[in-house]
Amino acid sequence: MTTPTGMDTNTDTPAVNVSHLVKRYGDMVALDYFDLDVKAGEIFGLLGPNGSGKTTAINCILALLTYDSGTIRVFGEPITPGSYALKRRIGIVPQNVAVFNELTVIENIDYFCSLYVPRRAEREPLVEEAIDFVGLGEFRKYRPGKLSGGLLRRLNIACGIAHKPDLIFFDEPTVAVDPQSRNAILEGIQRLNRSGATVIYTSHYMEEVEQICDRILIMDHGRHLALGTAEELKGMIDTGERISVETLDLSDETLHRIQQLGFVIDAVYDGRELAVRCRHGDHNLVDLLGILRESGAGIGHLTSRPPTLNDVFLELTGTALRD
Structure with a gap:
């Protein structure tokens, strides 16, 4: 895809700026002084459990919902239901x-x-480019009912991007697709971004968010909880590495010693595997193995992994990100 038309050349102007946004449904507060800044040209991840306010925030940004107070600007301009020129620059790929x-x-x-390009002569090359972009050339005359789930998702994307928007919302675009189609979709999103499009991406698949997003915002209960790169978010939480050790002869006394280590958040033993969640530290594994060796416990398979976005999400919201 070529560079989107109408692109704002001032990269200092945020693609989306939301300030102190409040949206109520009766007594329920869906957005509670919510803030959001998306830089032009980035892939921005928006994460939150069901009911966190993500969809409400997106619908307010798209001027599909009214709100009680706050401001929303897209490419530096206020957006209203009648902002047709501004909406021409936006694409939506729904879940x-x-x-x-x-x-x-x-x-x-x-x-x-x-809907965005009324003149057929201007539209025809855009449609052909969108078909090529998502790899549906050989399926151009198929009806949706004959497409696989992955190809149907690609068609959904093509319909949302054919008019070459500058800002694209992707809402769970890889739900229920095979790994090959998922990779094709993610690579396509990154190509759109390299061509100049700003992307706002929501997903329940943390590995996707970590793979493609420049920055990530975690929200819950209508509030902004944390913002940063994946690594910056991991540095905000108490959890460091998670260590798993296969052992069949760990005594209660040794388990208690491990649980008392200063870097241990929690340690659980199920008779076959010791699972230890640690705080950030440079010698956690060495100190843990020292106690196991002193106790004479047999050590089998051992793994140590750094914190993930799932750990960040769980610690910040108290719940796992769920469908």
Whole structure:
């Protein structure tokens, strides 16, 4: 894809700026003075458990919902339901596939592109480029019912990007697709970003977020909890590495000694494996192995892994990121 048209050349202007946004549904506060800044040209991850306010925030940014107070600016301009020129610069790839089963692949892409580009002569090359971009050339005359789940997701993406938006929202674009299609989708998103598009990405798959996102915001209960790169977020939590040791003869006394180590957050033994969650430290594994050797416990397979975004999410929100 070539560079999106209408791109703001001032990269200091945020692609999206949300300030002190409040949205209530009766007595329920869906967004509680929520803040968000997305830099032009980045892939920005927006994470939160179900009910955290992600969808409400996105719908407010798209001017699909009214809100009680706060401000929203897209590429430096306030966005309203009538901001048609601004909305022309936005693309949306929803979680639920939104295509017409009665239309073919090329007809679907042409229809959605026509919502932004009414002149057929201008639209035709854009539609062809979108088909090539998602690799659906040989399926152009297929109806959606004949496509696999992965190909259907690619069609969904093509419908959202054919008009070459400067800002693209991807909401769970890889749900229920095979690994090959997932990789193709993620690579496509990165290509769109390299061509100049700003991307806001939501997913329940933490490894995807870590793989493609420049910065990540974690929200819950309508509030901004933490923002940073994946590594910066991992540095914000108490959890460091997790160590697992296979052993069949760990005594209660040794387990207690391990639990008393200053760097140990918790240690659990199920009769076959010792699982230790540690704080950040340089000698955690060495100190743990020292106690195991002193006790005479037999040591089998051993693993040590650094904290993940799942650990960050669990510690900050108290819940795992779930579908």
